Amino acid sequence: MxxxxxxxxxxxxxxxxxxxxxxxxxxxxxxxxxxxxxxxxxxxxxxxxxxxxxxxxxxxxxxxxxxxxxxxxxxxxxxxxxxxxxxxxxQNPDVWLRYRRDVVELAQAGQTEAGDYRDAIVGRTGIDAMDVWAQELIETGYLHNHTRMWFASIWIFTLRLPWQLGADFFYRHLLDGDAASNTLSWRWVAGLQTAGKTYLASQSNISRFTEGRFSPKGLATTARALVEDPLPTRSPLAPPEPSPSGSRSGLLLHEEDLDAPGLLAEHPSVTSHNRLVAVVGFARADDRSPLGASDAVAEFTMSALDDGVARSGASGRPHVLSDTFASTVLEWAASENLNSIVMPFAPVGPVRERIDTLRAAVASEGVTLSTLQRRWDTLxxxxxxxxxxxxxxxxxxxxxxxxx
Ligand SMILES: Cc1cc2nc3c(=O)[nH]c(=O)nc-3n(C[C@H](O)[C@H](O)[C@H](O)COP(=O)(O)OP(=O)(O)OC[C@H]3O[C@@H](n4cnc5c(N)ncnc54)[C@H](O)[C@@H]3O)c2cc1C
Missing domain, CATH: 1.25.40 (Serine Threonine Protein Phosphatase 5, Tetratricopeptide repeat)
Known part of the structure; x- marks a missing residue:
């Protein structure tokens, strides 16, 4: 089961x-x-x-x-x-920006209408393993790591579909969908991440590691690495932001980090002098893709957020905001009379994009916004x-x- x-x-x-x-x-x-x-x-x-x-x-x-x-x-x-x-x-945020742009362009260019792509994402390629895995992904929101590798390899080298649309299909359906692990693993299979080194799925390997459940025939026997324009030079990591300075702070949780007690324990200055007066959360799974996220991902994300907010240990009325618009956050900040908002740090991905938009909006209202990094990541x-x-x-x- x-x-x-x-x-x-x-x-x-x-x-x-x-x-x-x-x-x-x-x-x-x-x-x-x-x-x-x-x-x-x-x-x-x-x-x-x-x-x-x-x-x-x-x-x-x-x-x-x-x-x-x-x-x-x-x-x-x-x-x-x-x-x-x-x-x-x-340190290579352009890789994410390119991927985002490519998914939008491929979708708009009608690639999503192409028969092969449509068949692949509903489990109708005629390759039994691929079809079962697509269904498993849709139904459970999860695939085993080896299966993700085989799926990506067959998508790219046998079906010759754009890797970005495969990554997007995964990202929309995986409960664990993650901007870095997903995008970079697809790039790794395609021979872009370790330039020239591809991952080729074979019938014998699949048969062995699925204990004979699948033995797909007709798979590509060579995997020529995809190529891309050279990447810009590496960006420096963002330095940790100074602690929030406001006398009334609010914590805004999001789907990248739902362990408020653990995060705040790493940043005791936020809670000192009872400055933390309010906690809310916001999340939007549909930010993952121009095609949105699956219902299962949306439900998992919102329920996980509810759980994270409820466990925040805050007094007052911790709750989830109705949407992720900057105006909604500002209304909350005004209703709690906040002069500073603190948030868990969000790595490169859709939540970072949301925070960047929010940062500009709150600054014009005289509210400071700072993000809290984890020691695990900074080290x-x-x-x-x-x-x-x-x-x-x-x-x-x-x-x-x-x-x-
Ligand atoms: C094409 C492709 C796409 C992927 N997309 C994602 C994704 O969107 N999100 C995601 O979390 N992982 C992704 N992975 C990595 C990996 O497949 C999953 O993390 C793993 O299958 C999760 O199952 P598990 O928790 O049982 O892992 P376990 O084997 O039990 O590993 C323990 C934990 O380590 C981490 N982990 C394990 N393997 C990897 C890996 N190769 N890369 C990064 N982290 C790993 C996960 O957090 C996992 O829960 C992808 C791999 C491939 C090949």
Missing amino acids: ARVFTPTRAAALEALADFVPRAGSQYARDRNLDAGPGRDNVSSLSPYIRHRLLTESEVVAAVLGQHRLSSSEKFVQEVMWRTYWKGWLE AWPHASRGFFPFREQIPRLLAQQGL
């Missing part, structure tokens, strides 16, 4: 506790198998980690509480892939400027810096 993802921290903690005993050598041995939706050889924690209903640091801490790093390093490395992708995109991201392998070497040191 497919796993049901309940969008609360309580459910996330239960899923973590259930998985931790399997995070050691068992995970290292079996993680690449995809036995279908009832799988328990991987954690399926990604929808929770992506919204920080669970933080990376507490997931790693729970695993290291029961396993040595030497036996759980495969799992820890996978969590660090997420951190790496986010740090890399943060790790500077090391994500090159490939994953130099980053991986830093993992023991990064864990030690986190007291793990």
